Amino acid sequence: MARILAIDYGSKRTGIAVTDELQIIASGLTTVLTKDLLTYLKKYTTKEPVELFLVGEPKQMDNTPSESEELIIKFLLKLEKEFPNIPVKRVDERFTSKMAFQAMIDSGLKKNQRKNKALIDEISATLILQSYLYSK
Incomplete structure (x- = not known):
């Protein structure tokens, strides 16, 4: 089996999580700089088989798309063009950043370690992926 790769897309940084085989x-x-994301994904997919990309879908509380959705749509067009044989699914990512921050507190990270936004992005991607796996 190939891996599933989750992406918590951000304007500056993007968190990435992956399943086992x-x-x-x-x-x-x-976490990679968003400007380097496609390059990173190209390298990763040459080393590891990926059967699905999960991309977080940020929504407001009233279920309307958030402001960042416009950037994500542009990224999705590039992703589908670059990887035509790997399907893309969207996953609701509401509250993942708050849940990631709480997970950092629960795991005992010190206050200065919890300021690491790259780590929050990576944990958020993991939460997106975990919620998808639970729903399967």
């Missing part, structure tokens, strides 16, 4: 466990992979 059996698609049972979601693990944080890394």
